[in-house]
Amino acid sequence: MKFSIYRYNPEKDDKPYMQDYEVTLQPTDRMLLDAILRIKAMDDSLGLRKSCREGVCGSDGMNINGKNGLACITPLKDLKEPVVLRPLPGLPVIRDLIVDMSQFFKQYHSIKPYLVNDNPPPQKERLQTPEDREELNGLYECVLCACCSTSCPSFWWNPDKFVGPAALLQAYRFIADTRDEATSERLDNLEDPYRLFRCHTIMNCADVCPKGLNPTEAIGKIKEQMVKRMV
Amino acid sequence: MVNRIVVGAHYGLRDWLLQRISAIVMAVYSVAILLCLLPRLPLTFDEWHAWFAHPVVKIGTLLFMFSLLLHAWVGVRDIFMDYVKPFGLRLGLQVLVILVLVVYALWAIALLWSV
Helix, strand or coil: CEEEEEECCCCCCCCCEEEEEECCCCCCCCEHHHHHHHHHHHCCCCCCCCCCCCCCCCCCEEEECCEEEEHHHCEHHHCCCCEEEECCCCCCEEECCEECCHHHHHHHHHCCCCCCCCCCCCCCCCCCCHHHHHCCCCCCCCCCCCCCHHHCHHHHHCCCCCCCHHHHHHHHHHHCCCCCCCHHHHHHHHCCCCCCCCCCCCCHHHHHCCCCCCHHHHHHHHHHHHHHHHC | CCCCCCCCCCCCHHHHHHHHHHHHHHHHHHHHHHHHHHHHCCCCHHHHHHHHHCHHHHHHHHHHHHHHHHHHHHHHHHHHHHHCCCHHHHHHHHHHHHHHHHHHHHHHHHHHHCC
């Protein structure tokens, strides 16, 4: 199978270049990550992140034939050859397919991604009704792979100011959580022309999410809560 | 001055809502005017004149114009926020656009009320 992979080692290369590889696959190679690891066995200078190899850790996010995704859950049979692999767009490249995620995590931390509840915790746990719990489905599953935020033009133009789809999905995860008591502060924190309202609903995020989540919908629900609060 | 990244202007919802509401007003006006005018085409100058002299049409058209200008303001400002990075230039462009849109608004009023 033919591959064309983005290579850049800032210590050695003046500028990035694409390197072609041809690799013989074994019958057990089902996912893109399997093929990349075969390439890595041929050329150990290729840099990439990976860990769980089953779409849970979110570390092997990359741009696959022009669309962001997780290599470990992208079936090889669906890919057109040569498979063009590039690092996630919009973030600084550390080496080859490895990007610097600092900005992404800075935005994630800015939404306080933890439960805020100052009441003393009960003996066992803070309970929710099944209906309230239902609202968290499609939110908590996010693995923070950054495929969505790095496919969002608003995040490309303003990564330092726009929170981005991944962190906004998490923001709504806590706004929607009935056990959280900081809803108003969370909405205050997001009511900003840059932090939330750079989203122009183009839905690249929902299109690429490897977990099938819909950040655009969550962003819409945050706006809905704000309208509800205002009128 | 140190170069700090500052956010937290605490506005945005009103503009976002305004853009949606103005879009609805424009859509309703456009459909209404087409439905009213299409069956009567072709219109003579006197018919056009009488049509736009009607107060309901005048107010409706003015409402459409204001919606258009407000909608344009939010859209153009969004483009500046995305693409114009030096904030002095951004402010200058925004002021310029506001002035132009106000001129358009006054012009629209003058036109509609001259009929």
